[in-house]
Every structure is written in C-alpha cells, then in structure tokens.
C-alpha cells in the first residue's frame with residue numbers, strides 16, 4: 001500500500017483540480033484542432049483559447065487583449081524583462097529589481113547585464129521587504145523597468161505593490177511583477193496597483209504544468225524573444241497549448257472565486273503551525289513577515305540542523321516540504337533569499353518551508369509537528 005502522502009509544498013507545484021482536468025481532456029482528443037486553422041475544428045480550439053484569455057483578464061482586472069499565453073512562468077518572466085529591455089534600449093539600459101527574486105528573474109538579469117544592460121538589485125530588510133526610499137533613490141535618467149516580485153516563493157513576504165506601482169508611474173518607468181506565487185492566494189488588480197506587466201503560472205494554482213501568462217498593459221510595447229509564427233499577436237511564436245490554456249483558464253476562475261475563504265483557511269492552518277512550534281520546539285526563527293505574507297507560507301529555521309537532512313526524515317513519514325526553494329535544493333550554497341534577509345548561514349541551512357493548500361487539514365499540521373518534535377532533537381545531537 002502506498003503511504004499516505006501529506007503535501008506541504010504548494011509553492012513548488014499543486015495537484016491539478018479534477019474540474020480542471022475534465023475541461024482539458026477533450027482538447028487532447030476530440031477537439032485537437034490547431035487554434036490557427038480556419039476550419040471548424042480549428043475555430044473551436046481558437047474559441048477555447050479566447051475564452052480562457054477572458055477568464056485570465058477578468059481575474060486580474062485586465063483586458064483580454066493584454067493577455068499573452070506562454071509555456072511557463074519562467075518564460076513569462078524572460079519575455080517581460082528581455083522583451084521590454086530590448087524594445088526600450090534606445091531610451092535607456094537600466095533596470096531595477098530585488099535581491100530576492102526567483103531565478104527566472106535573476107538569471108534573466110544576468111544575461112541582460114552581459115548584453116550591456118545595468119541592473120540594480122535592491123536590498124531587503126530582515127522581513128524581506130524592499131525599501132521604497134531605496135527604490136526611488138536608485139531611479140536614474142536611463143531607468144526603463146522596475147521588476148519586483150509580488151510574493152516571495154521562499155519566505156512568503158508580500159511587497160508593497162501598490163506603492164511600487166505609484167513610484168514607477170510617477171517616474172514614467174514600466175513596472176513588471178513576478179506574481180507566480182500571488183495568483184490564487186492574493187487579490188490582484190492591475191489597474192488599481194498600476195502594474196504594467198505581470199507573470200503567472202498555472203501549476204501554482206491547481207492548473208497544469210507547462211503553461212503560463214504574461215500580462216502586458218495595452219500600449220506598452222515589447223519585443224518578442226522567440227521567433228517563428230504569428231501566434232499571440234506576434235509576441236510568442238509556437239502553436240498554442242490549447243489543453244493547457246483551457247486548464248489555466250478554468251484554474252484561475254476557480255482560484256479567484258473563493259479566494260477569501262481560501263485565505264482564511266490557510267491563514268488559520270499556518271497560525272496553528274506557528275503556535276504548535278512555539279509551544280513544542282525550542283530555538284527556532286520564523287522567516288518572513290509575521291502578517292504581510294502569503295496565507296499558506298510558513299518558513300521556519302531550526303537552529304543546529306541541516307534542512308535537507310530534515311526533509312529526508314520527513315519524507316520517510318510521507319511528508320513533502322521544502323528546504324529553501326525546490327529550484328535551489330541540491331545546491332551547496334544557502335538560499336539567496338535567506339542570506340538577503342540577514343540570516344547567518346547556520347540558520348539559513350536549517351530552514352524548512354511548508355506551503356499549505358487546498359487538501360491540508362489541522363490533522364496534517366498535528367502530524368507534521370509530531371514528526372518535527374521527534375526528529376529535530378535527534379538531528380541536533
């Protein structure tokens with residue numbers, strides 16, 4: 001018999017909801033048309049893609065024509081940064097981002113630096129917030145883009161997006177935000193928040209892997225980075241992943257419908273976890289802000305242990321969690337995010353991230369803490 005799996009890693013990926021799978025299935029078989037074909041079979045695929053586009057637009061307060069489908073969140077980040085940078089390089093070559101971005105942003109910035117762009121990486125404070133003063137002070141004549149993530153994938157910190165949008169607008173600089181962790185967890189309105197470009201990824205909100213979105217405000221121009229056909233208004237060549245796009249559309253519709261209830265549920269479970277740790281395990285530190293964080297994110301460092309060792313012990317009990325982020329596991333250096341908030345390497349190595357979701361219950365939390373209470377003292381010896 002398969003051991004009961006207790007999944008606490010929703011920031012890494014999520015299970016595709018049954019309703020989402022159901023909507024996708026016909027597009028693998030009966031409705032297999034190419035969305036660019038003119039006959040009825042193709043037009044049906046086109047209609048499905050456009051319906052999904054409308055759902056995405058509605059979920060973030062955008063217009064359907066501002067939505068571009070991509071192959072993942074990473075591609076959306078690449079397209080936003082490179083597309084905007086290349087298009088605006090005559091205006092200027094300076095970009096502002098933060099030290100705690102996802103590798104999809106940081107590595108893209110490194111590539112742009114090699115191509116002659118200059119990048120300012122803003123510091124964050126001990127809770128993971130950028131400073132609005134530092135942001136404003138780093139704006140130059142040649143600044144063309146500010147890219148700051150909505151919610152951090154490791155420590156859950158929610159940046160002051162509205163205020164960043166305000167500053168960007170005041171200085172006539174474009175504002176992109178990697179919102180891959182935020183969509184489905186936090187309400188987003190690109191108008192109110194003055195966001196010019198935004199990335200998301202379906203597999204982080206109970207949709208399929210391998211499909212993402214870049215929103216770009218109407219009137220904001222950007223270059224395409226993948227050459228080929230004219231798909232996605234000539235901004236992203238490649239035959240549309242129709243089933244994936246349909247799944248993304250359904251998933252975002254479901255995710256935004258019950259968002260308040262979902263937030264409440266996850267926040268309660270998270271607080272239950274924090275209070276059980278407080279009660280039962282000495283010498284720990286909560287990473288990220290106590291309040292302004294993703295509802296389901298709990299990142300805790302336990303003194304005197306190795307996060308990866310802890311993960312393996314938890315895995316023996318059927319528990320899926322993360323030490324730092326999935327992208328950096330296996331690498332010997334501590335997480336760049338935990339170092340940026342000023343953690344000593346010993347504490348950074350001993351961090352455990354849990355990210356809660358739909359299926360989690362209080363009983364899961366009880367079980368997890370029970371295991372931690374047993375394992376941590378042994379690892380500390």
Ligand SMILES: *Cc1c(COP(=O)(O)O)cnc(C)c1O
Pocket residue numbers: 011071072073074075077102104149151152153178179180181201202203204210211212
């Ligand atoms: C997961 C993630 C990405 C990458 O999305 P993929 O669809 O897996 O490429 C980018 N940014 C953040 C913040 C993420 O959590």
